[in-house]
Amino acid sequence: MHRFIIVGGGAGGLELATRLGDRYASPSKRRAAKAQVTLVDRNPTHIWKPLLHEVAAGSMDPFTQELEYAAQARWHGFEFQQGELAGIDRAAKRITLSAVADDDGAELLPPRDLEYDTLIIAIGSTTAFFGVKGAPEYSIALDTVSQAERFRKRLIAACMRAEHQVHERVESGPDTSGLTEPRIQVAIVGGGATGVELSAELRNTAQVLSAYGLHKLDPRHDVGIVLIEAGPRILPALQERVSTATAELLTRLGVKVMIGETVAEVAPGIVRTASGKTIRADLTVWAAGIKAPPILGELDGLPVNRLGQLGVRRTLQTETDDNIFALGDCAACAWPGNERNVPPRAQAAHQQASFLMKSFAARLENRPLPEFTYRDFGSLVSLGHFSAVGNLMGGVIGGNMLIEGLFARFMYMSLYRLHIAALHGYPRMVLDTFAHWLRRSTLPRVKLH
Template identity: 90%
Template structure:
């Protein structure tokens, strides 16, 4: 049987492995073409990455939303192998997985080699610190569930400590952003993209809920400060200016301080220094200023990468030098005809590429020419937590371009995740999962309190 290996269980990789398993697994497809499908990921569970800001703010319990790869493999006819991609031998069509350790550092799984006929790389992206002094040491990224949970626990601990500390007003000095009455806790978010904006709004809701439940007696608006620092001329630079303007207005109403046009020069314990000489107090710092491809991609047996470390692919999603290796999602630099930039690193792009590859790989098995991928931009949505949402719909959705906000935008944003669930489990199970999630929410606080 033809051997497909999908490396990376994110939005695109897991959807592709699931649909390949459904189509080609022998016990799923009795009379048709059979293939062996293997999914590789460093973690044992999957969570939709756009939800991590909600995990960090405590408004989502990750353990109720995680999906076990092994269970998904059993249900949909593919095999799951846990481990990091550590090497590639293109001549022998073989990849190497690293050792998996348990929580105590003991070996759980040894290093292994897997052979493939077609390899699909979908390992996503990681946070880019751009060499800023102290950024990687003294700020938190939100790439994984463990990082998001770490921030949430630090936030609750900071609130509890601040409640019992004597607060003395601090006078502003030259070149500092402090006011005469500083907040008791200040969270600084570096990066005004979707992650930074969504987290800032979600944290305002978290502060209110924590206060309502008596976990701390701080004023959720004045004692918990949130600062969003963006180096560019506006937040949400990848979206249209009117979306950015509407979002900035909503954040200001929520009490989020926006520092626009400020480049971070250094992150230190308890503070941030900007290139213009300002000092920003930061009890907690979140770094959401950009992404890059994982470093391993530049070490994969001569596969060409761009300056961001992404694998350079053709419109068929095949790598430039090897027709047997495909890439999709954030780790792939895919041309976008009619645009100066490549296909953007968004969940909707990964979803479209997974659907495209299902058809392209079927053509490959039949020795037919491969089609070319065309990205369709359906717009972008940004969640402002419990308060609102904002975004623009465009292209095939409405035949034009329209700014949306409020309840309708919030509904559309929530629908994106439900469509991801439908791609993994089908629409019937998605409806049941939505109902079960609603039932859980009626018996739980809006924010995880411990």
């Protein structure tokens, strides 16, 4: 049987493994299995990456949204192998996975080799720190659930410490220092979608934590949020009108927006900019850019661009090997009619996964492969329960329409539901939506521990 190996269980990789498993690897009464499909990921569970800012803010419990790869494999006929890609032998058509250790460092799985006929690399992206001094050590990225949970716990701890300090001042007498700065300040570096969404979500979190009595600080005055963007405006990927409206809304929410400020250094408790400004930061989140994982630059003869992405042709085959495909954030795919490549968005990975289903049908029948064409359906940015903004593009309405408010919020929420439908089908997606609503109605709005 033809052996498909998909490395990376993100939005595109998991959708592709699920559909390939259903079509080719699951035997039935009417047909035998035609292919062996294996999904590889370094983690045992999947979560939709655009949700990580909600995990960081505590407004989403990741353990209710995570999907076990092994369970998905059992339901849809593919095999799951946990491990991190360590190398490729293109001549032997073989990949090497590194060992897997438990939380105590003991080895769970040894290094392994897996053989393929078709290899699909979909390992996504990681945070780019651009060589900024102290950024990797003293700021928190939001690439994984563990990083998001780390930030959430540190935020709650900072609130509790600040409240204790307030009590100590009250007991020692009236405060005559004239202090006007927030008791806690969060600095978010990067005014793209992640930074903007996190800043709005954190404002909601501060209000909810106060309402539940976890801290008695003023959620608006005592919890400061600073959004730092190096460019001339936030949300540079969206139209200027959307960017301006979003900046105005964030300002009304009490978020301080600093544009045209390039971060030069991150140190404990502070962020310094190239213009000489020093910003106090009890917590610093780095959301200023992405790059492909470094392992891609170490693979056997596969060229990468300056962002570390694998160069692919319009068929999504790598430039030097017809048996290796790449999709999603880790692939540098041309976008005809545009100066830049296909953008690193979940909708692009979804489209590429759907495209590859058609390509592999042709590949198994020895027919020529089609060429991928990206369709931009627009961008949406969530501002928590306050609002959402974005633009819908030609594929939806035949033009370009700016949207905001309740309708934009509904469209944003529907993106995740479509991802669930791609993994489980529409009936289970409806049940999951109802179960999610029940949980939200019976649990606190923010995870409190």
